[in-house]
Amino acid sequence: MSKITPRTLQGFDDRHGDEMVIRNYVKDVWEKIFQKFGYSAIETPSLEYCEILTGKYGEEEKLIYHFKDHGDRQVALRYDQTVPLARYVTQHRNLIAFPFKRYEISRVWRADAARKGRRREFYQCDIDIVGTESTMADAEILQVLYEGFKILGLPEHKILLNHRKLISGFVQSLKIPENKEIEVYRAIDKFDKVGILGVEKELKDRGVPQSAIPKIIEFISASEKNNKEMIDELEKLVKGNELGEKGIRELREILEICEFAEIPKETIIISPRLVRGLDYYTDAVFEVVLEGWPGSFAGGGRYAGLCSRFSNENINATGVAVGFEPLCMLIAERKMGPENISPADVFIVLFSNEMKKDVLDLAQKLRKAGLRVQIAYEASKLGKQFQYADKLKIPKVIIMGPDEKKEGICVVKDMGSGEQKEVALGEIVKLFALYR
Amino acid sequence: MSKITPRTLQGFDDRHGDEMVIRNYVKDVWEKIFQKFGYSAIETPSLEYCEILTGKYGEEEKLIYHFKDHGDRQVALRYDQTVPLARYVTQHRNLIAFPFKRYEISRVWRADAARKGRRREFYQCDIDIVGTESTMADAEILQVLYEGFKILGLPEHKILLNHRKLISGFVQSLKIPENKEIEVYRAIDKFDKVGILGVEKELKDRGVPQSAIPKIIEFISASEKNNKEMIDELEKLVKGNELGEKGIRELREILEICEFAEIPKETIIISPRLVRGLDYYTDAVFEVVLEGWPGSFAGGGRYAGLCSRFSNENINATGVAVGFEPLCMLIAERKMGPENISPADVFIVLFSNEMKKDVLDLAQKLRKAGLRVQIAYEASKLGKQFQYADKLKIPKVIIMGPDEKKEGICVVKDMGSGEQKEVALGEIVKLFALYR
Incomplete structure (x- = not known):
């Protein structure tokens, strides 16, 4: 009989040996921390009705794996764990006690161009707190991040923090047309890739009024000595704007709670240019970075309309996705994982x-x-x-x-x-x- | 905007609450035991090239989810964890130290008719020892099963044990044509569903020579007081047949090692009618049952040709699949899971x-x-x-x-x-x- 060549699909890897030991270690650390903060495990299916998953990710939607199943239904492999969470919360609405705190560490699939560190099958590691508007919840997410990165041996991590209503209020105060607001976010979001001049160009290209551009650049360039001064400075820029002032107020609350929770002052950095690309964030946004490493190791924020695709009810949520894959790569590269990588003692x-x-x-x-x-x-x-x-x-x-x-x-x-x-x-x- | 009805596909369930607590508990118990015996975790991808997975499962093959991916490749969601293991072992042949002991507890997919206890997405929980013919390895699998079921609070479980070469030798000694041998297995395998008369009919229908049938019925009806007597009895039936004698010898070895490992004598039961449907078993086969519960809670055995689809090399393996899903259902029904099912203390x-x-x-x-x-x-x-x-x-x-x-x-x-x-x-x- 002719033999079949044993091989895996590009972007789909076997995990084993040292790599698997590190992956399980990182997973265990986060799982234990999530549990210590009272998060419940849930699991949603790998396959969903296609219409549940589509219509949310914009351009990226073409990356969803979808096909007709044996019953001729259009089905799709999940692209992330957030849309399934929204579906879950709406579907089980009557069983859930709010605030609902869940974690999920599992596989998602994207038919992306395979390149280093980018797989077509990979893990996401998410927590969300659903059904409360309290800044205590946002601050708790930051506390969970701080505890996790500390235990992993990365106490030097920084948590960048911003507020969508602060940017929004600022943009409104510049009298920018409402439909251009999202363009401002998208331009600012490119800062890490294109720098300040690049953002300026982006703003122009996206049709943001010329008069507003220098002010936006000033806003995102603000870099005061400490968070208190930074917030005071930003407060001046949104004075009198209701949204902006709400943003400032909530940032102050979150910082105060983080101080109560004994997160070191230098860990959290107010960053007016942090946007987090996804359009659905509405309030606090945050991101974990490590000096000397590109990209972020966690990203999240608050979104008012978690379930808006499935229900008219307004359900507020705040949460974060830990970058499980880049984190495992970093731990491997720095050899910060368990010492004994053997299957036995x-x-x-x-x-x-x-x-x-x-x-x-x-x-x-x-x-x-x-x-x-x-x-x-x-x-x-x-x-x-x-x-x-x-x-x-x-x-x-x-x-x-x-x-x-x-x-x-x-x-x-x-x-x-x-x-x-x-x-x-x-x-x-x-x-x-x-x-x- | 019109809302999308939040719902899951039939056979694909959200797991949460008590159920999730029990699932994680059962998973942890097995994972810890596998690790104590020195098994390594590996993970193979959810999606494989279709040709890797097909041509192995016979009739069942139509249950495989398959589709064309974005690169027009025929791909399939894995149907079990054993064919991917065979692919894995062949592909990474040169990296692996044999005996290779691995565990994997993960999702598999089958487009089965959805009914109670049968899901289209479910977990399998497998260990295998690859690359040794030693009966020490078979006995270790039984020891792992015994320890696991004991810790889960099911010390009363029974491990049924048989040997394919014993049946094979016996069938040969009856001068049944070689191509009918598999039909004998298939008929015997139906015993639990159809009883002794049913097996008799099956044998007839499958064209097994009439003269052999009473002897086969005698063989599978053997029920001596204890394993020693049972083996002595079966030995008489295969006297002089090389295969049959090898089966007898190995069963004796396995029983002796299990005794050394202090598995209680009453836990293991030599069962001449245990076949384990899958055609690929070649030596010891075993199954865990619980009195008063239909079906089995684990099943496995030794198969000489693990990698035969991918390589000419003869790689021997022994292993077991713990019935993760029925076990979780039993633990839930008997309320044998953790007492505190809350997300917090x-x-x-x-x-x-x-x-x-x-x-x-x-x-x-x-x-x-x-x-x-x-x-x-x-x-x-x-x-x-x-x-x-x-x-x-x-x-x-x-x-x-x-x-x-x-x-x-x-x-x-x-x-x-x-x-x-x-x-x-x-x-x-x-x-x-x-x-x-």
Whole structure:
């Protein structure tokens, strides 16, 4: 029979080895933090009716995987976890106690041009608080981010913070036509890619009135010494505008709550040019960045119309997507993941077939003490067994032959240093408990 | 704008609330056990080239979701995790140290007729040991199953055990034509559904020689007092047949190793009529059943030709699929899951806005002590805040107003009993550490 060439689709990768260890570690860190803050896990399906997912992502919509299923229904693989959340909240409206706090860490699919760090199947890691307008909720999202990045060993991260109503109020005060407001956002949003001159050009190209442009540039260039002065400065620019003043008020509230929550002052930075591209944000917006690394490691904000596609009810939500994929890449590149990337803490050699029972006994004792234990299945040459443990990077190997058994001992070899020592069988569990 | 009706596709469900808590609990139990035995996590993609997945599942193949992607490639959502494993092992052949032990707990898709307990998107929970022929590996799979079901509170489960070579040898000794051998398996496999008379009829219908049928019925009806006697009895039936004797020898080895591993004797039952429908098993086969529950809760075995579709190399594997979905249903129905199904251990009321800092401080202290803590975002009426905590089934609520703060205390309410008590703020972490 002719053989099929084993291969994966471009942008769809097998995850294994070190990479998988790091991915599971990063996932566990966030999952534990989300749980500590009282977020519930939910899972929405991979496939949805096509019409549920489309009509929301604009240009990007062409990246949605869609097809006709066996019942001739148009179905699609989810593009993100936010539209399914909106569908979920509306559909289960009567079961949900608001504020509803959920997390979801799962796969999404986009038929994107595959390039480094951009996969067609990847994970999103989201939390949202649905059904409250309180700035306490926005501040909690920032607190969760701060705690997470700290635990991952990235306490130097910065959380950029801005408010859509602040920009909106400012733009209104410039008497820019309402339909051009979104163009201002889109132009500002390009700052990281095109710089200040680029934004100026973008504004022109997008038909923003010439008279307003220098003022917009001044607004997004504001860079005061600290957040307090920055807000005072921005406040002057929106004085008398209701929206703008609401933005300023909420930013002050969020900063105060973050201070109460003991987030270091230098972690949060008011950034008037932070827009977050997505059109649906309406209030606070935020983003996590790391000096020396391009792009962001988390992004989110508040959106008043979460469920507007499905319902007339106005449901407010605030949330964030942690950039799971770039974060895993950074942790891998900086070697900040778990030290032991092996599938086991200890490997037990099978010296000869009559040692099977002893090996199984010892393995089980060590497992009960919390260790991850692999045993040899075949009494092959010892060298071969060591080689295997070494290839898997298992840090310790236990050898026990009939002679050792008679003496009530075994030999523990440290695979890093090569050092071997004899240990009484009665002491072995205690010894390994120290390595856990 | 007209609204879209929020709904899910049939067979694709949102998972949330109690159900999600139970699913995560069952997943964690297995994941931890797999890790204790030294299995590595891998993840293969959801989408594969269609030709990778097809040509293996026979009739069932029509259930595969497949479509043309944006690059006009025929792609398919994976139907199980075993064919992708075979593809993975062949593709990464040179990176893998054998024996290769992997686990994967993830989604698969089948366009099946949706009915109770049968979803179009569901989880599979698999382990496999690839690249060894040792019966130590088969026995380890049984040990993992035993440990898992025990921890889940189902120590009464039974592991049925048989050997394909035993049946094969027996069938050969009956001089049944080679092409009818598979028909014998298929007929025996129907026993649970059709009973002994049904199997007899199946054998006839499938063209198995009339002379062999009574002997086959005798073989699958064997029910000796214990495994030792059963194997002795079966041994007589295959005496002199090489395959059959190999089956007997391996069954004895596996039973001996399971005894060494202290699996209770009554847990494993030699069952000559266990076939496991899938055609690819070649040696030991096994299945976990629970008295009083239809179907099986795990099934697996050894297959010599894991990678035969992709390579000429003969790669042996043994493994099991835990029935994640039926197991979750059973745990839910018997209420054997975690007691606290709430998203938090404690809820802290916001008495008034000036208490924000105190609430945030206390919440963070409790989180550091390992508790899952939700706080109120709005200083609404206390009754409303209690109602919310109650709806989420959070077991304890903490109330702290300015008066309590002055006295250095807070009030802890047990939501089950309604009992309230005053606790010194300095003692609260210690008190809650007891509830963990």
